[in-house]
Amino acid sequence: MMKKIFFVLLISLFAVSILPKFAFASDGQVEYVEVRITSSLKSSQKIKLSSSGRFLTGDFEELTPKTEFIDKDEIYIVPGEAEKINILDKDGNILMTMDSKEKIYFSSEDMNNSVLKVENNRYRGYIRFQRKGNDLIVINRVTLNDYLYGVVPREMPSSFPFEALKAQAVAARNFALKNVGKYSSEGYNLSDTTDCQVYGGMDAETEITNKAVDETKGIIAEYNGELIDAVYCSNSGGITEESGSAWAVDEPYLKSIEDSFSTDSPNSVWTAVFSESELKEKLKTKGINVGDINNLEVLETSSSGRVLKLKIVGSAGEYVLEKDKIRQVLGLNDIKSTLFTIAKSNGFGEGTKEVYAVDGTMDNPKTVNLNDANVINGDSKKTVSRGMVKRVVTSAGDKEISEPEEKNSGGDFVIEGKGYGHGVGMSQWGAKKMAEEGYKFEEILKYYYNGVDVVKEDM
Incomplete structure (x- = not known):
C-alpha cells in the first residue's frame, strides 16, 4: 500500500472503532460525493495540505483498513517517480510515498469532524490525490449535505429570501444526484466549477444557507417517480426555455413557461455593443475567420424567442453559430442569454450617432x-x-456623410437581450420574487418544473 519513510503510527484497531460513520451507502443511495477541487489551487504540481492537528491517512474504503497518523499539521503533496506521489514536510523531507492508483485519503485527527485546508481554503471531509501526467488532481470526498453547504451560497446570494434558498437547496441536491456519474471515468463525481455546480467548500458557507440545506435534507423533486435534472439559471428574462431547444434532450418537466416573476430584476434586460473589429477578434480567437464582419443574421429561434442559429456574414465567407455556441464564441458575460435581437448603427465609424x-x-x-x-x-x-x-x-x-452601402458595413452591432443564462428550469431571480410574494419552496419548484412532485426520501 504505502511505503512509510518518516514517522507514522499504525492504528488499525483504533480505525475499526471509528469508521462506521464513514461507511458508504449500500442501498444505491448517494451518501458521499467526490468533487474535484480546482478553484483553490495555486499549482497543479505542489499542493499544500493543512490540518488543525496531525493527519490521519489510509484507504478508508476497506472493511478493515490500515490507517496511519502523520505527526505534522502541514504537508506538501508532489509528483514522485513513475506514477508515485510523495508527501513532504515543509522542509522538503519525504514523509511517505504512495501509488497514485491507490485511494489513499487524508483527514484531520478527528475524522468524524474532519476539516482540512487545501492551500488557503477549508474543506469538510477527506482529501485524496490522483496523478494525470505530471499534474496532481485534488479530490474532496464529502457527504452530500456538506457538499451542498458549499454549493448553495455560491449559486444563490445568501441575502435572498429563505424560501428561495430552500428551493435552491433542493434544485442543487437534485442536480448533484442526477449528475453524480458525470466524471466517473476520471475517478471522481463532480467538479467545483460551473461545469457542474460552483462549490466553495467550508469558506463559502453561511448560517442561513446551511439552514436551508438542513431543513430540506432528503427532499428531492421527481417526475413520475424519477429524479429530475433540476437545472436552473440566473434570470429567464420573462420566459423560460424548453430543454429540447437548448440541448438535445426534451424533458417533459422542462417546458417553456411565461415567467413574469423574472422581470424588473438584474439582467432581465441588457445591451451589448460590438464594433466590427471586436467581433472579428472574438471570432479569430475561436478559429473562425470570415474576414471583415458585414452582418449578423438570426436564422432560427425557439418557441421562447431564443436564437438557435446565428449567421455571421463576412467579406471572406459566412459562419453559423448554433445554440450555446453563440454565447461561448461571443462571450458569456457579454451575451448574457440567447434571448436577443440585433440592430446595427451606421454612424461615423464605430457607430457614432x-x-x-x-x-x-x-x-x-x-x-x-x-x-x-x-x-x-x-x-x-x-x-x-x-x-x-x-x-x-x-x-x-x-x-x-454618404448613403450606407448595401452590405451594412461600418458602425456598431447592438444586441439587445433579456435574461441571464440558458433559461431552462428555475430562474433564481424569479424564485426570489416568488418567495418575496409569499410562495413556499415547494410551490416555487412546481412552478418552474412542470408536473413534478416534491418528496422526502431517506438519503
Missing part, C-alpha cells in the same frame, strides 16, 4: 443625434435622409 449642429454664425454649437435630426439639403428641402447631406461639422472636424 452624434454630430455638432451650428447656426449660420457658428454660435452655440449643440450635439444632436442624427437618427432623430432633420437636416436641410442643398435645395433647402427638409429631409431625414442622410444620403443627401454632403458635409457636417463634428467634434473631430468636417465629416462627409
Whole structure:
C-alpha cells in the first residue's frame, strides 16, 4: 500500500472503532460525493495540505483498513517517480510515498469532524490525490449535505429570501444526484466549477444557507417517480426555455413557461455593443475567420424567442453559430442569454450617432443625434435622409456623410437581450420574487418544473 519513510503510527484497531460513520451507502443511495477541487489551487504540481492537528491517512474504503497518523499539521503533496506521489514536510523531507492508483485519503485527527485546508481554503471531509501526467488532481470526498453547504451560497446570494434558498437547496441536491456519474471515468463525481455546480467548500458557507440545506435534507423533486435534472439559471428574462431547444434532450418537466416573476430584476434586460473589429477578434480567437464582419443574421429561434442559429456574414465567407455556441464564441458575460435581437448603427465609424449642429454664425454649437435630426439639403428641402447631406461639422472636424452601402458595413452591432443564462428550469431571480410574494419552496419548484412532485426520501 504505502511505503512509510518518516514517522507514522499504525492504528488499525483504533480505525475499526471509528469508521462506521464513514461507511458508504449500500442501498444505491448517494451518501458521499467526490468533487474535484480546482478553484483553490495555486499549482497543479505542489499542493499544500493543512490540518488543525496531525493527519490521519489510509484507504478508508476497506472493511478493515490500515490507517496511519502523520505527526505534522502541514504537508506538501508532489509528483514522485513513475506514477508515485510523495508527501513532504515543509522542509522538503519525504514523509511517505504512495501509488497514485491507490485511494489513499487524508483527514484531520478527528475524522468524524474532519476539516482540512487545501492551500488557503477549508474543506469538510477527506482529501485524496490522483496523478494525470505530471499534474496532481485534488479530490474532496464529502457527504452530500456538506457538499451542498458549499454549493448553495455560491449559486444563490445568501441575502435572498429563505424560501428561495430552500428551493435552491433542493434544485442543487437534485442536480448533484442526477449528475453524480458525470466524471466517473476520471475517478471522481463532480467538479467545483460551473461545469457542474460552483462549490466553495467550508469558506463559502453561511448560517442561513446551511439552514436551508438542513431543513430540506432528503427532499428531492421527481417526475413520475424519477429524479429530475433540476437545472436552473440566473434570470429567464420573462420566459423560460424548453430543454429540447437548448440541448438535445426534451424533458417533459422542462417546458417553456411565461415567467413574469423574472422581470424588473438584474439582467432581465441588457445591451451589448460590438464594433466590427471586436467581433472579428472574438471570432479569430475561436478559429473562425470570415474576414471583415458585414452582418449578423438570426436564422432560427425557439418557441421562447431564443436564437438557435446565428449567421455571421463576412467579406471572406459566412459562419453559423448554433445554440450555446453563440454565447461561448461571443462571450458569456457579454451575451448574457440567447434571448436577443440585433440592430446595427451606421454612424461615423464605430457607430457614432452624434454630430455638432451650428447656426449660420457658428454660435452655440449643440450635439444632436442624427437618427432623430432633420437636416436641410442643398435645395433647402427638409429631409431625414442622410444620403443627401454632403458635409457636417463634428467634434473631430468636417465629416462627409454618404448613403450606407448595401452590405451594412461600418458602425456598431447592438444586441439587445433579456435574461441571464440558458433559461431552462428555475430562474433564481424569479424564485426570489416568488418567495418575496409569499410562495413556499415547494410551490416555487412546481412552478418552474412542470408536473413534478416534491418528496422526502431517506438519503
